[in-house]
Amino acid sequence: MENYQEVFDKSLNNPEEFWAEAAEAISWHKKWDIVLDSSDPPFYRWFRGGELNTCYNAVDRHVENGHGDRTAIIYDSPVTDTVRKISWTELRDQVATLAGALKAQGAEKGDTIIIYMPMIPEALVAMLACARLGVIHSVVFGGFAANELAIRIDHAQPKMIICASGAIEGKKQLAYKPLIEAAIDQSEHKPEKSIVFQRDFLQADLGQPGDLDWQEIIKDAEPADCVPVAATDPLYILYTSGTTGMPKGVMRDNGGHAVALQWSMKNIYNMEPGDVFGRPRMWAGWSAIPILSTLRFCMAAPRSFMKESLSAPRMQEHSGG
Amino acid sequence: MIAEHKVKVLFTAPTAFRAIKKEDPKGLLLKDYDLSEYKALFLAGERLDPDTYHWAKDLLEVPVIDHWWQTETAWAIVANPMGIEQFSVKPGSATKSVPGYDVKILDSEGNEVGPGEEGNIVIKLPLPPGTLATLWRNEDRFVSSYMSRYRGYYETGDGGYIDEDGYVFVMGRIDDVINIAGHRLSTGAMEEIVASHSQVAECSVIGLDDALKGQKPLGLVVLKAGTDCEVEELNKELIHMVRNGIGPIACYRETVIVTRLPKTRSGKILRGTMRAIAAGKEYRMPSTIDDPSCLEEVATALEMIGYPVEQS
Numbered sequence: 001m002e003n004y005q006e007v008f009d010k011s012l013n014n015p016e017e018f019w020a021e022a023a024e025a026i027s028w029h030k031k032w033d034i035v036l037d038s039s040d041p042p043f044y045r046w047f048r049g050g051e052l053n054t055c056y057n058a059v060d061r062h063v064e065n066g067h068g069d070r071t072a073i074i075y076d077s078p079v080t081d082t083v084r085k086i087s088w089t090e091l092r093d094q095v096a097t098l099a100g101a102l103k104a105q106g107a108e109k110g111d112t113i114i115i116y117m118p119m120i121p122e123a124l125v126a127m128l129a130c131a132r133l134g135v136i137h138s139v140v141f142g143g144f145a146a147n148e149l150a151i152r153i154d155h156a157q158p159k160m161i162i163c164a165s166g167a168i169e170g171k172k173q174l175a176y177k178p179l180i181e182a183a184i185d186q187s188e189h190k191p192e193k194s195i196v197f198q199r200d201f202l203q204a205d206l207g208q209p210g211d212l213d214w215q216e217i218i219k220d221a222e223p224a225d226c227v228p229v230a231a232t233d234p235l236y237i238l239y240t241s242g243t244t245g246m247p248k249g250v251m252r253d254n255g256g257h258a259v260a261l262q263w264s265m266k267n268i269y270n271m272e273p274g275d276v277f278g279r280p281r282m283w284a285g286w287s288a289i290p291i292l293s294t295l296r297f298c299m300a301a302p303r304s305f306m307k308e309s310l311s312a313p314r315m316q317e318h319s320g321g
Numbered sequence: 322m323i324a325e326h327k328v329k330v331l332f333t334a335p336t337a338f339r340a341i342k343k344e345d346p347k348g349l350l351l352k353d354y355d356l357s358e359y360k361a362l363f364l365a366g367e368r369l370d371p372d373t374y375h376w377a378k379d380l381l382e383v384p385v386i387d388h389w390w391q392t393e394t395a396w397a398i399v400a401n402p403m404g405i406e407q408f409s410v411k412p413g414s415a416t417k418s419v420p421g422y423d424v425k426i427l428d429s430e431g432n433e434v435g436p437g438e439e440g441n442i443v444i445k446l447p448l449p450p451g452t453l454a455t456l457w458r459n460e461d462r463f464v465s466s467y468m469s470r471y472r473g474y475y476e477t478g479d480g481g482y483i484d485e486d487g488y489v490f491v492m493g494r495i496d497d498v499i500n501i502a503g504h505r506l507s508t509g510a511m512e513e514i515v516a517s518h519s520q521v522a523e524c525s526v527i528g529l530d531d532a533l534k535g536q537k538p539l540g541l542v543v544l545k546a547g548t549d550c551e552v553e554e555l556n557k558e559l560i561h562m563v564r565n566g567i568g569p570i571a572c573y574r575e576t577v578i579v580t581r582l583p584k585t586r587s588g589k590i591l592r593g594t595m596r597a598i599a600a601g602k603e604y605r606m607p608s609t610i611d612d613p614s615c616l617e618e619v620a621t622a623l624e625m626i627g628y629p630v631e632q633s
Contacts, residue, residue: 003405004405004420008418008420012420012421015421015449036447042446042467042468042473043454043460044447045454046450047450076322144568155457156457169569232454234457240505248459248462248466249457250457251453251456251457252454256450256451256452256454257450257451259450259451260450260451261396268388268397268400268419269332269361269363270361270403270404271329271330271404
């Protein structure tokens, strides 16, 4: 094994060689022309000229490499009494189907879509479906109030919003749809469509123009293929608070993101394919990362981690179900 | 979850562990589970205080690995690179700069400082792949927010130091963003809402250390002249307003009424000084303060609601 100092020195003294080597772990539709374009500082662009698809790298290639039957996602939510395991093949099929449905609704490469969902596997499916089409997604944390969502709608200008009907927060149910309607009332930009994933415990009223039911639109959807995008094309926009007013929309590209996160899973976390990466809380934008390297990704709803750790009888029964 | 799903690495925020520490300080429930597959706990999203570090490490008997990164960078800037070489942990430090990140500490003039000296944490350009390419539809702000203060460097907005062994210690934000249970929220946004209350003349929201959530907001409010209101009632209304305006995650719960806010002669509110008073830390009287007696008034008002909290 190389030691840290060697690796670190190489990464700084010869970053292009270092990251080009790391990029070999990613599947490219077309290799890059230049590793690092530093012609316009302080804007630096990695893997200029390269083409890839992040969803392909995160999902499809694991199926093609024979991992299809293995578990990709473990979802464990005591608040809704659910444990679900999703295999790589199932994940690919769900993502491809949703992507096909979004495409049929008019979503295409370069569009933006806001995802406003709690931490359920469908949130991950939605992010990956966007990436599959080259659609730029922006995850807005499902606890933000209507006017904060409105600010992000005006800035990101999404063609559509993908949301859940609601979530469970603590012991209470929180309906998302009224929040989204209030946000759209306030925003200047009006998304054309709202795609709502109805949860068992809470049915949203789909009475607004452009409202669509997730489960309905995937019924006859033709699965969509991965669309190659430029390495420098945006993968997602993630809003973060600035000190004043308008949040900052951090733009992440496809190529650099895939390369760096794939590298970090082994080198920082020491994770190998098949290892289980537990992630009880979600930072938007981070969810798709571990699966780049065929890890199993164990999601748990907020609070469940605490509940599981605290309620021994429940855990023995079935870890909070 | 760890036992049932054979989780090898768990990745969460320190706040989750502080919550468990509060409910089950001795970790008695842990004994019921088989954690033989469990290899490491990674924490991020906010500063891992040495207290929580020791607690988690002693109980879990696995390496407790703090690592530091920002929304902007998407992945770790400072970490213990378990897949390359595992270093012994120094409590309070997220360990070493991750390959790809040339982390430096600069003073306010932009000069690099020596080992152990606190300053602004910056990263020499270019940043590695995966980090923010720009701000969406706002290239000017990308430059002004991150790239203009120190030419050739990305400004993290965090302060800290690097010790003689290359361990990076991140001490917290230099600006007015506070970190509540891993969520970065702007005190400025909360101030806007508090200030919009009909009886509030002026206000400042500061972040205080919180044993559970890492940080929590506290509002210091100057009432409009001639208004007469109960602080409890006002507090209730402000809680409601912040909840509606930002969301429950802001955790705004406390308001204190003061006669005036400490300011510099140029009118800048001295948030850092008030934070120090509320936390019971020593502070240096800012040379630019307009009226030093104002700080005593703030200290008295804070004392009445129990700040600084006495250390046990």
